[in-house]
Amino acid sequence: MKLLNPSRLLHATFALAILLTGTVLSNPYDLQLLTFIGIYTLLALGLNMLMGYAGQISLGHAAFYGLGAYTSGVLTVHWGWSPWAALPAALALTALVAFLVGLPTLKLSGYYLGMGTLGFGIIVHVLFREWSSLTGGASGMVGIPPLEAGGIVLSGGRGYFFLVWLVVMGAFVACERIVGSRVGRALRAIHDGEHAAAAMGVDTSRLKVSVFVLSAVFAALAGFLYAHLVSFVSPESFGFMVSIKVVAMVVIGGMATIWGALLGASLLTLLPEWLHVFSDYEMIIYGLILMVVMIFLPRGLTRGLLDIYERAKRSSGTSSASSES
């Protein structure tokens, strides 16, 4: 049954859907929109590992997003590196920063982590804005080169669409594997009861920092893809509201489901497109989403709906066996 298990089927169907969409769609605007959804899914996926599985919070994740983008930007624009060489550098630098920030703050409780990450996000934002010689300051940095693969220049459009979604699919698989493994169980244990997890031998501090770094690396990867897609970065794109947007995506999609990241990213990228007045009410909507979802459906839309479905099933007489891994 290995080949046809539901997970493989889902992945295969999804890959097919991506293939079809990418081939059939010709409108460049739509393609780019869907590419952005992919980039945001990557962001949400990383943050989901931190928030949904390990139960920690980060209110400054846009900082890592920005670090990935700016590092690659600076290396390629100022020092003429090839983007493919800049990628590992950007990821490594972001991982290092995440490690240094996470080490002290993850030892503290939820509130302190929230405030600490919030503050960190703002410091980095100030840095992007003020270090003009390196980052171009408030007006940003232009001229970021597009990516090239085997002689083909990927400057937006179909090629980039497939690249981003390929990365996203890889990230899905990686996350699923992590969640179903020893490490994933340890993370979920931390979320359910940190003291009990420690009593079972889990090095909670170390694991929390590790998953924080992991989520930062995902964000940096998303930043890299973003920078080389739009070839321009400015501090605006990495401010507080972006951090909140990613949190809202994770929250609405469902904090402990991997596909929830896709749902959240899609919803919150498409919503501004469909509601043209969105930008005026953007904050009200995000604020309401966070509050309402956290109060009524704390496990997010995906899990919340599943819960309602399961409860309905149970009350109609079937057995109460749940179907986790």
Place this chain on the structure above:
Amino acid sequence: MSAPNDLPERLPPLLKVESVSKSFGGIQALYEVSFQVEPGAIHAVIGPNGAGKTTLFNCITGAYVPSGGRILLDGEAIQGRPVHKLVERGIARTFQNVALFESMTVLENVLVGQHVRTRCGFLGAVFQWPGVRREEREARESAMELLRFTGLEDRARLRSGDLPLGWQRFLEIARALAARPRLLLLDEPAAGLNGAETEQLADLMERIRQRDVTLLLVEHDMSLTMEVSDRILVLDQGKKLAEGTPREIQSDEAVMAAYLGTE
């Protein structure tokens, strides 16, 4: 039921608690408590509420750092060491108010218990090297074995938070055993269990002892304690009141005085 006289003489104690004290601000929870636990024994700690029993447990497992004294496991001082490190050294525990990982299944809880006996990390999980797959398979097999040992094998896929209390307590024990401890601390394992379940618990404890695991338990259920224990330590208001075999404790006047009016 137990056979204390089978224990060889002169075996060094597995656990030695030397004059351990613990105070919180102005409150002295433990005051110079000393005792030792022989390997293979079932050792109970009893006392009225507030006597300091859970505090003692927390000191042994590393959750608290004692204000004074030493705790030795196989002759090596362990007081103040981080909790997760002590699991590697062979100490595992259950909790007074059942601390299961409620969103995870029964099997998954036991698998977490095996955390220190397995090694797969992030990279291993992502790339699924052959060694990782084998480790995961073996881990599941031994987890299932522990579930069979505690009678939970049919409930492996149920959400642990949904289990009734009795089964939750047994699951906690299975989870603690997964770490292959030498010393297992049970914090009020019989609380909330009915008569039949308590009997099963007593039986389980004896079977655990047969697996070369030493048991240290805190209990309020007197008949269970008297039935299974080799030695009993009585605490009262943070101090050691008495220590001895069940028969000795039952006829100790100071112990009876401490309990009269409290229960």
Place this chain on the structure above:
Amino acid sequence: MQELLQYLFSGVTSGAIYAVIALGFTMLYNATELINFAQGELVMLGALTLVSLWAGLQLPLPAAFVLAVAAVCGVGLLLELLALRNVRKPHPILLVLITVGASIFLRGVAMVIWGKDAHGVPPFSDHPPLEVGGATLLPQSLWILGIVLLIVLSLQFFYKRTLTGKAMQATAINRRGAWLLGIPAERMVLLAFAISAAMGAVGGVIIAPITMCSYDMGTLLGLKGFCAAMLGGLGSSWGAVLGGLLLGVLEALGVGFISSSLKDAIAFLLLLLILYVRPSGIFGSGAVHRF
């Protein structure tokens, strides 16, 4: 020398504001163990409401002051009643996200009501700036210091001399014990929300004349207030005051001697430093200190 004095004046002024915001955080934390991420927005609402009532509707200052504080109090109470009270399993992450959501929501509402522009109000009194030791001291600064001092003294009186104040302390130390004694915990929590919101509002009202009031002024103020509270030791009221003043002065000195564009970064670097080195702050939060 007069430069230093100048920095000191502006530092103490902003420090007093941070202090009153920090007190809001501390008081709520003491009563509920909750950190209200929306505290900064309550400050903002206090300021903007004053703008509308005083400069807009031309109400007399005392009336506008009181009404603004009352209105924001109401918002704080609504937050507790509608959003926080009903959370079934208060995992810290949930509470953080709810108050973060509330803060964003309030910003959004403020943007819709007051737009993106900055508004201003005249200072409370018409006096020209004073000359002290060669440095300029704004009369508004004196208002600020005076009002904050009044608040601090009132809080001390409240805690030490009134039954309600003592009841709130009792609830903070041991909720169940207090409840057993007949102290209604839920009402204490509401009171704590009301008072901490009021303090945020007052902070906004008194700073309104000397700052640009806009919908997004709350985020930074809230964070700095929190930083001040942490600096002094979360849970200690005197710590909040001291932390606020210290932060204000350090910030002013930093702006003066290093760079003004990094002003905001100073507070956060300090925050990270505190979290790293000594999370219990100056007065420590091991035992819950109040006045």
